[in-house]
């Protein structure tokens with residue numbers, strides 16, 4: 001049975017692979033090599049010609065190069081492997097480097113290919129595979145790569161689709177996945193401040209039994225870890241296989257690593273929009289690890305995904321801050337124009353102004369002036385039961401009812417604050433105001449807004465009325481401002497009385513400069 005691998009997978013293999021691919025249409029042979037083979041054989045291209053392969057074989061096979069002149073047709077071991085012959089040669093050299101070459105067949109993108117695997121002769125994985133005669137070690141490495149590829153693609157799609165509030169959770173899951181994949185005992189993300197002279201630990205995963213340090217690593221300044229900061233800024237990378245070998249200039253870092261029993265550590269910088277924003281790192285605790293190129297590549301990949309997620313989180317935060325500012329600015333605008341932003345009614349500011357104006361007018365024209373204070377009953381429990389948004393809807397419904405009920409010229413309805421409304425009825429005497437208030441309660445009941453906690457099962461209103469009679473300005477000591485203030489206070493006291501008397505009723509009083517008398521009308 002042949003294994004199936006993708007081009008991308010072969011690219012990531014730590015083993016040098018040269019493989020032959022036949023173009024389906026023309027049956028032309030093409031030979032490719034992966035980056036590990038390029039590094040090993042110092043090749044500067046990913047595709048090789050027959051001449052390249054011959055030249056390579058001549059360099060590697062001493063026997064071949066000696067005999068070349070006399071026996072021109074000696075088999076070329078790389079070509080043999082690429083032709084599908086069983087090859088297992090350990091006598092090859094590349095410069096001073098003893099090489100091991102072995103043939104393997106597998107399929108890439110559904111096409112069978114023959115490959116030559118090339119590794120330094122002491123490469124553990126390769127030797128094990130060669131000695132036991134099976135490729136399970138190499139397959140394991142491929143499976144490992146495949147599993148990590150899968151993990152990365154899952155992580156990136158989860159992070160790309162994450163809502164702002166889920167991003168932290170997904171970053172933590174990504175770190176946990178890396179750790180559980182066996183990369184480290186502790187995986188973490190640190191973020192830089194705007195001036196790049198301070199870092200803080202924002203996310204952390206630790207293996208069971210390993211201590212967490214997120215809480216204490218919150219404000220680490222450049223002067224605390226100068227060598228590390230310089231490394232991150234200049235190289236974007238810090239790879240320490242063995243903390244004990246750190247040089248004297250990294251003494252602060254060594255002290256910190258020792259205090260956490262870190263024996264090996266690797267950190268990779270994260271960038272967003274060309275700007276350094278932080279780093280992602282792995283620690284080995286109480287044991288050492290030689291970080292492979294694959295480990296570093298993997299960490300870089302995860303770092304890139306996390307950096308993108310952090311950047312989109314920043315954008316979302318900035319967006320919601322701008323939205324909040326807009327809403328506040330809008331509310332201030334409403335305030336300035338005298339309008340309540342939720343209901344569209346006049347606001348308290350406009351009401352105070354109108355009350356003063358109307359009081360002067362009624363004194364001047366010897367006309368009565370009635371003021372109604374209207375409050376929604378048990379509105380707190382309405383909010384608690386049906387939610388604040390339904391509460392807002394109910395407030396708007398009541399506002400619309402008031403607006404349509406008090407629509408005579410000169411009548412003014414305002415949202416006094418919260419769930420309380422005030423209505424000015426210029427020219428209305430007490431009995432007219434009471435009658436109008438009574439009708440309002442009937443219309444409110446007809447709306448039929450359910451409120452389980454109310455006695456009637458419906459949302460209702462309580463109304464307190466104070467009426468300034470037409471002759472209230474006769475007293476020369478009475479000023480419009482004082483009378484307006486008293487009218488407001490006495491309407492409020494009447495409302496309080498209506499609440500006390502069971503709600504869903506109207507209580508009224510005639511303006512008394514010194515005392516308040518109530519008539520129960522409903």
Ligand SMILES: Nc1nc2c(ncn2[C@@H]2O[C@H](COP(=O)(O)OP(=O)(O)OP(=O)(O)O)[C@@H](O)[C@H]2O)c(=O)[nH]1
Pocket residue numbers: 342375376377378379380381383387388389390391392395417418419499503
């Ligand atoms: N949904 C919503 N609720 C508001 C708004 N303004 C004030 N409220 C709520 O109105 C409720 C008023 O509660 P209380 O003053 O305790 O009075 P109540 O529950 O209506 O009781 P009584 O007045 O005694 O019948 C509070 O829960 C406020 O949160 C608003 O703009 N929207």
